[in-house]
Amino acid sequence: MRLLKKTILSYFIFSAILLITAIPVFYYALKTMMVSNVDEDLVATKTRIMPLLQRVAESHADSNFNFPGYDIVFEKEAPAKNGDSIYGVELSGGSAEEVLPWRLLASHFVVRNESYSLQIRTSMVDKLSLIKRIVFVLAIVLVGLLLGLLIINQVLTKRIWKPFYSTLQRLRDYRVDKQPLLRLEQASVKEFSDLNRAIEQLTQRDYQAYTSQKEFAENASHEMQSPLAVFQSKLELLMQTKPLNEDQAGLITDLADASKRMSRLNKSLILLTKIDNNQFLEKETVSVKDVLLKLLQQYDFQIKQQSINVVFNDAADIAVEANKTLIEILLSNLLSNAIRHNAEGGTINILLKAKDLVMQNTGKLSPLDTQKLFQRFQKESPDTNSLGLGLEIVKKICTLNNYTIQYEFSNELHTFLVKF
Amino acid sequence: MKILIVEDEEELVKSIVSYLKAESYTCDVANNFNTAMEKTESFDYDCILLDISLPDGNGLQVLKELKANNKTDGVIIISARNSINDRVTGLNLGADDYLPKPFHLPELSARIAAVIRRRKFDGHSILTFNEISFDTSAKIITVNGKPVDLTRTEYDLLLYLVTNKNRVVSKNAIAERISGEDAEIFNNFDVIYAHIKNLKKKLAAAGSEDYIKAVYGMGYKFEI
Numbered sequence: 001m002r003l004l005k006k007t008i009l010s011y012f013i014f015s016a017i018l019l020i021t022a023i024p025v026f027y028y029a030l031k032t033m034m035v036s037n038v039d040e041d042l043v044a045t046k047t048r049i050m051p052l053l054q055r056v057a058e059s060h061a062d063s064n065f066n067f068p069g070y071d072i073v074f075e076k077e078a079p080a081k082n083g084d085s086i087y088g089v090e091l092s093g094g095s096a097e098e099v100l101p102w103r104l105l106a107s108h109f110v111v112r113n114e115s116y117s118l119q120i121r122t123s124m125v126d127k128l129s130l131i132k133r134i135v136f137v138l139a140i141v142l143v144g145l146l147l148g149l150l151i152i153n154q155v156l157t158k159r160i161w162k163p164f165y166s167t168l169q170r171l172r173d174y175r176v177d178k179q180p181l182l183r184l185e186q187a188s189v190k191e192f193s194d195l196n197r198a199i200e201q202l203t204q205r206d207y208q209a210y211t212s213q214k215e216f217a218e219n220a221s222h223e224m225q226s227p228l229a230v231f232q233s234k235l236e237l238l239m240q241t242k243p244l245n246e247d248q249a250g251l252i253t254d255l256a257d258a259s260k261r262m263s264r265l266n267k268s269l270i271l272l273t274k275i276d277n278n279q280f281l282e283k284e285t286v287s288v289k290d291v292l293l294k295l296l297q298q299y300d301f302q303i304k305q306q307s308i309n310v311v312f313n314d315a316a317d318i319a320v321e322a323n324k325t326l327i328e329i330l331l332s333n334l335l336s337n338a339i340r341h342n343a344e345g346g347t348i349n350i351l352l353k354a355k356d357l358v359m360q361n362t363g364k365l366s367p368l369d370t371q372k373l374f375q376r377f378q379k380e381s382p383d384t385n386s387l388g389l390g391l392e393i394v395k396k397i398c399t400l401n402n403y404t405i406q407y408e409f410s411n412e413l414h415t416f417l418v419k420f
Numbered sequence: 421m422k423i424l425i426v427e428d429e430e431e432l433v434k435s436i437v438s439y440l441k442a443e444s445y446t447c448d449v450a451n452n453f454n455t456a457m458e459k460t461e462s463f464d465y466d467c468i469l470l471d472i473s474l475p476d477g478n479g480l481q482v483l484k485e486l487k488a489n490n491k492t493d494g495v496i497i498i499s500a501r502n503s504i505n506d507r508v509t510g511l512n513l514g515a516d517d518y519l520p521k522p523f524h525l526p527e528l529s530a531r532i533a534a535v536i537r538r539r540k541f542d543g544h545s546i547l548t549f550n551e552i553s554f555d556t557s558a559k560i561i562t563v564n565g566k567p568v569d570l571t572r573t574e575y576d577l578l579l580y581l582v583t584n585k586n587r588v589v590s591k592n593a594i595a596e597r598i599s600g601e602d603a604e605i606f607n608n609f610d611v612i613y614a615h616i617k618n619l620k621k622k623l624a625a626a627g628s629e630d631y632i633k634a635v636y637g638m639g640y641k642f643e644i
Contacts, residue, residue, distance in 0.1 A: 223500075225500035225520075225521040225522055226429050226432070226500050226521060228521070228522040229429070229432050229500070229521040229522035229523065230429060230431040230432045230435065231522070232522045232523075232524065233431075233432055233435030233436065233439070233522075233525050234431070234435055235590075236435070236439070236524060236525045236526070236588075236590060236593070237435055237438055237439060237525070239587075239588040239590060239635075239638060239639065240439075240442075240587050240588060244635075244636075246636045249635065249636035249637065249638040250636065250637070250638075252638060253590075253591070253636075253637060253638045256590055256591075256592055256638075257592070259522075260592050263522050298599075301611050301614075305610060325504070
C-alpha cells in the first residue's frame with residue numbers, strides 16, 4: 001500500500017468515526033439543553049400565570065385559558081398532595097396518525113378551598129425540527145470539511161511527493177558502471193532534499209568503490225603476474241643450467257607446475273572479478289552450436305584418450321545475444337568438466353532444444369553436493385588441474401546474462417541444464 | 421640482431437637477456453618510458469619487447485611514436501594486463517604480436533624469431549640445421565632435400581624446438597604452444613608425448629638424425 005493511501009486512509013477512518021459519533025452526541029446534547037430550557041420556561045410561565053389563574057378560577061370562567069405559546073388547562077379535582085411534575089408526552093395532532101411531541105407541566109392549585117389540577121403544555125415540534133436542522137447543517141459542514149481536507153491532502157501530497165517518486169525512478173535506472181554520479185532534482189521539502197543529497201553521496205561512494213575495485217582487479221593482475229613472470233622465467237633459466245641431475249629436474253618440474261597453477265588461479269580470479277564488475281560489455285549474436293562444435297574439436301584428443309562417446313543432438317541451434325568470450329568460457333567450462341570428471345569409456349550427451357542446453361556425463365556414481373556445487377573452491381576431484389573455480393564462473397556468467405542453470409543426477413548421469 | 425627490451429621489472433629483464441643471449445641476439449634495455457623513447461629515437465632495432473605499464477608512462481605511446489616516425493622495428497607487446505582491449509589497441513597501433521605475462525621464455529624467443537622473419541625476410545626464409553631445412557613461408561620441412569609430411573602441429577612443434585635449439589623447453593611451454601589456452605584445462609602431457617613420438621618417427625623415417633631429446637621428464641631439447 002502506498003504511503004499516501006495509508007496516511008489518507010487513517011485520516012479518513014478517524015474523521016468518519018468522529019463524524020458518526022459526534023452528530024448523534026451533538027443532537028442529544030442540543031435536545032437535552034432545549035428540553036431543560038423549555039422546562040424552565042414552563043415553570044416560569046406557571047409562576048407568572050398563577051395570579052391570573054386564581055382570578056379566572058374565582059370567576060368560574062372557562063377552564064381554558066389563553067396564554068401565547070402555551071396550552072393551559074385546569075379543572076376541579078379531588079385534592080391531591082403531589083407536587084409539580086414535568087414530562088414529555090406525545091399527543092395526536094391534526095390528523096389521526098400524526099403524533100406530536102409536547103412538554104407538559106402538571107400542577108395543582110387551590111382556590112377557595114377547592115382543588116384544581118393544572119396542565120401547562122407547549123409543543124416541541126418546532127424546537128425539535130430546529131435542532132434537526134442545526135444538526136443537519138452541521139453535518140454538511142463537517143462532511144464538507146472532511147472531503148475538502150482529503151482532496152487538499154491528496155493534491156498536496158501528490159505534489160510534495162513528486163520529487164520522491166522522481167528520485168525513486170532515477171535510482172531504479174541508476175547503474176554504477178554506466179554513470180559516475182546521480183544528479184537529482186532539487187526538492188523544496190527539506191526531508192527530500194536531504195534524501196537526495198544522501199543518495200548523491202551514496203552513489204558517489206559507490207562509484208568510487210566500484211572504480212577502485214576495478215582498478216584493484218587490474219592492479220592485482222599486474223602485481224601478481226609480474227612476480228609470476230619473473231618466477232617462471234627464472235625456472236626456465238634454471239632448466240638450462242648444467243650439470244643438472246634427475247632429482248633437480250624433478251624439483252624444477254614441480255615448481256613449474258605450481259607456478260602454472262598459480263598463474264591459472266590468478267587469471268581465473270581476475271576473470272571472476274571482471275564478470276562481477278560487468279566488464280564484458282560488448283555483445284553479439286553467438287551460436288551455441290558453433291561454439292560447442294569448435295570446443296568438441298579442440299578437446300578431441302582428450303575425448304579420444306578417455307574413449308568418451310559424445311552424442312551431440314544439435315537439431316536446433318540456440319542463438320544468444322551475449323558476450324562471445326563469456327559464452328565460450330561458459331560452454332568450455334561445462335564441457336571440460338564433463339570430460340575431466342568422466343569415466344574411462346564414458347558418455348557425454350549434449351542436447352540443444354529450444355532455449356535449453358542439456359549436458360550429461362557419466363562419472364562418479366553418486367550425485368554432487370548441490371549446495372556447494374557452484375561455490376568457490378569446491379573441488380570434486382583431487383586433480384590438481386582442477387581449480388574449483390570453473391562452476392562458479394559458469395554460475396556467474398549465467399546470472400549476469402539471466403540464464404538459469406540446474407544440476408541433477410539420475411540414471412547415473414550428471415546433468416547440467418542451462419536455460420538461455 | 422638487435423633487440424630492445426622495454427620493461428621495468430629488472431629480474432624479468434635479466435632473465436630475458438640471459439635467455440636471448442644464447443641466440444646471438446644483442447639486447448638493449450630500457451627500464452622506463454623516457455629511456456625507451458630516447459633509445460627508439462636514436463637506434464633501429466630488429467625487435468622491441470614493449471611492456472605497456474611503465475613507471476613513467478604508457479608503453480603504447482612508444483609504439484605510437486615509432487609508427488608516427490615510420491620506423492620499421494618489430495614490436496611485441498608484453499603485458500601483465502591480459503585484457504582484450506589492450507590486445508586490440510596494441511595490434512591496431514601496429515604491434516606485431518601480444519604476449520601476456522607470465523610467458524615462457526621459449527615462447528618469447530619463438531615469437532621474436534617469427535617477427536624478425538616476417539620483418540626481415542618478408543616471411544620467405546629458409547632455415548637450415550644440418551640435414552633439416554624449414555621453408556617458413558610454405559610451412560614445410562625437408563630432410564636431405566626431400567619434403568617430410570608433417571601435420572601443422574608437428575611442424576609448429578619442430579620449429580618451436582628448433583628456435584630454442586640446445587635449450588630445454590619445458591612441457592608446460594610446449595603444452596601452451598600446442599593447445600593455447602586449453603593447456604590450462606587439461607594436463608596435455610600425453611598429447612605432447614604423442615606428438616613428439618610421431619615427429620621423431622617421421623624425421624627418422626626421412627633419414628634425419630635423432631635431435632629431439634627428452635630431458636628427465638622436464639621437457640624436450642633440440643640438440644644440434
